[in-house]
Amino acid sequence: MAIDYSQRIPNNVDLSSDRRLQRALENWQPRFLDWWKDMGPDGTLNFDVYLRTAISAEANGWANFGYVKMPDYRWGIFLAAQDANRTIAYGDNKGKPVWQEVPGELRSTLRRLIVTQGDTEPASVEQQRLLGKTAPSLYDLRNVFQINCEEGRHLWAMVYLLHAYFGRDGREEAEMLLERHSGDPDKPRILGAFNEKTPDWLSFFMFTYFTDRDGKYQLASLAESGFDPLSRSCRFMLIEEAHHMYVGESGVQRIVERTCQLMKEHKTDDVRAFGAIDLATIQKYLNFHFSVSLDLFGQEASTNAANYYTMGVKGRYLETRIDDDHVLTDSAFEMDAVEDGRIVRKQVPALAALNERLRNDYVEDCAKGLRLWNKAIADAGIAFELKLPHRAFNRRIGAFSELHVSPDGKVMSEADWKANASKWLPTDEDRAYVTSLMGPAVIEPGKFANWIAPPSRGINNQSTDFEYVRFN
Ligand code: BYC
Secondary structure (H helix, E strand, O other): OOOEOOOOOOEOOOHHHOHHHHHHHHHHHHHHHHHHHHHOOOOOOOOEEEEEEEOOOOOOOOEEEEEEEHHHOOOOEOOOOOOOOOEOOOOOOOOOEOEOOOOHHHHHHHHHHHHHHHHHHHHHHHHOOOHHHHOOOHHHHHHHHHHHHHHHHHHHHHHHHHHHHOHHHHHHHHHHHHHOOOOOOOOOOOOHHHHOOOOOHHHHHHHHHHHHHHHHHHHHHHOOOOEHHHHHHHHHHHHHHHHHHHHHHHHHHHHHHHHHHHHHHHOOOOHHHHOOOOHHHHHHHHHHHHHHHHHHHOOOOOHHHHHHHHHOOOOOOOHHHOOOOOOOOOOEEEEEEEEOOEEEEEEEEOOOOHHHHHHHHHHHHHHHHHHHHHHHHHHOOOOOOOOOOOOOOOOOOOHHHHOEEOOOOOEEOHHHHHHHHHHHOOOHHHHHHHHHHOOOOOOOOOOOOOOOOOOOOOOOOOOOOOOOEEOO
């Protein structure tokens, strides 16, 4: 169904045919806008930003580019097209038609997953609230605003499901999504990584590379849901998500390129003297964001995950392309586990290991960006390799959280780990240095801060010196 932009809330779900739902969402809309004004990108209400807006929910031809003031962005409800023949692909309900309504016994489980997903979206906008003040270019400024607007829309996607399918509980949860705030000691966001700060652009690029990529894998698993409206919402969100990860991947790449250029030019590793970010510091930020994002996949052995799968609520990554029985009651899975304070390889029941399996898919995907970044380093003739730390490094969730493990996977005492932590994770001094590079936003078209290379191409075939943001 085409997106109807004539409505107060743009949508492709025929919202006007359900007056009650429409009114409830129209009541939520001003509260969302108040939240955006209070917690969204600071001091930007009047900027004209060259943004893409979805005009169709088809995979191709959905983006329309033009200048928009962010509070006027057409946040709405867009679901991917319905497949009338879709059946549940796994678990006890395998082969049955997908659900268009929430089965009573799955109500609290589904609500919980939708709330957890929905909570991350506004959280990331809150985390990125101040980045515009220090943007390294107009191009980058536009990108963070685009991401913020789309995360706002992803919140709309989950709020629609809560309002449309979960009655009063759903409406209350939708209110709470605007009341919890990232890092708020009294009402924090639900998942750990979304209470961390994103105070500088190196953190932002690492976040969009590593944490948005968790979003890709969680959304892909929820896109397999037997609850069809959730599946269709996530399928459309995934299309938007790709650009966010591209911003992260290319952002880190451009920082690495600039660093390497200065290393060669001045024949030194210590590019701090020349106002850039040394490779060792980049590695530390990478270690932090990767390990924090690994936690987002939950416990390695999870009965929650087994239940989601068995009930048909949350599948595996690309479930239908996997060649097995899609029930998994008799299958095993090999993974790292902790036994007597050591990391050992273990066979476990496949159903209990679904979080870890998804984490494996994620880790494999993360490695691809590192190959690109390392190629840039090698092309500059520099002997240095960025590495993903061991998955047991710096964990707060799951079995490894009880161990102290180095980035190369060595289990050590807490005292030894702490004595070395400053080599592995950003120190206060590293963070202060990176923050010190974040000068006032660079707002002259085509100009870039000293610590980052220009991108190889602009947005929507525009040049890199295009006026991506106009200040009023
Ligand atoms: N922090 O059995 P377990 C995105 C809790 S990112 C705090 O392993 P489960 C985005 C857990 O809730 C994608 N608590 O749980 C990216 C459970 O609590 P209870 C977000 C945690 O359910 C960038 C207990 O520990 N989407 O979209 O198998 C920008 C036992 O754990 C954490 C989703 O996450 C944590 N890290 O797995 C914008 C999808 N991890 O029951 C957006 C929806 C676990 O004991 N969520 N716990 O009270 C899920 O699928 C699952 O909730 C999780 C956890 C995978 C997160």
